[in-house]
Amino acid sequence: SLSIGIVGLPNVGKSTLFNALTKTGNALAANYPFATIEPNVGIVGVPDERLPKLAEIFGSARILPAKVEFVDIAGLVKGASEGQGRGNQFLANIRDTDAICQVIRVFNDPDVTHVDGDISPKRDIETINTELIMADLQTVEKAIPRLEKESRHNKDKKPALEAAQAALAVLETGKTIFESGLGGPDLRELHLLTAKPFLYVFNVDSDELVDDALKAQMSALVAPAEAVFLDAKLESELAELDEEEAMELLESVGQHESGLSKLARVGFETLGLQTYLTAGPKESRAWTIPKGATAPEAAGVIHTDFQRGFIKAEVVSFDDLVEVGSIAAARAAGKARVEGKDYVMQDGDVVEFRFNV
């Protein structure tokens, strides 16, 4: 499954955030019989208010939300791209993830020292991006002479060479590939770190959660990447509380949702994923598919046999289903569609697959 790497300078609250993630995630993982959780992996459910409504309609015994996997990637220090600290391991670990989540310190606390002396989100973002850009420069500078040589004998290699040259031009200006909008399969082959989608967590003091001016300022630093504002310390306290107590604590700081929930939603979106829904007496469940997946591909997420033996899908959109109140009523009202193998899944489709085994 796809994962998001959490990176950041030392002392910005990564472990605090990560511990909160694993606490919530372990509770969730109990619902997934085959989920094995490694120490540096945290799983969060993607909050989806449609699931409890489905569970009510179908009398489902349990709810299984979609999930996002976060990987704690330690070792980002200045000079990581030159192998400082455990720099090489850091780069290898981050290469394996599908998106990069940078944790940036905004909170003030004289007892927690900052590696560079004072609190400066803008400088910290630049420090991290510089390391990632330097690592990519090394990759591209190694690839170009090889691709030049190869494209002399094989003109099919020309597009790959051009992609690498375009990437070099971007990186040399100190920009990430993500910011530049460059893409395509030839570029993807280079596995550049800064070509992955980025998202930012600003670790703020709880009173800053309602500081709209500050949040606008931080968001502007990282656009077009998404920004999530949370207080990691508060999140770790929330993870210890039951739902009602957690809600009370959140409301006392002007919030209606935990930072981890926001992070899960934004992370899911950043990975380019979407869900479709299934429901029955056993469970109401959100299944994860890439945007643009077809009905047989969606069926394959449940079981590979479902994809192979796919016949058709009966689809009702969630809104229609809620309006009429049951699948039978949806059928009677002509709102249940039968879709074939070319159907592209839409967010909020409630689906039942028919297949040969």
Ligand code: GDP
């Ligand atoms: P890491 O090095 O990035 O993993 O940072 P840690 O999670 O270990 O946090 C470093 C220190 O900052 C610890 O003493 C945390 O308790 C503290 N800390 C983390 N997040 C917050 C926060 O949101 N507010 C405050 N005041 N302290 C925090």
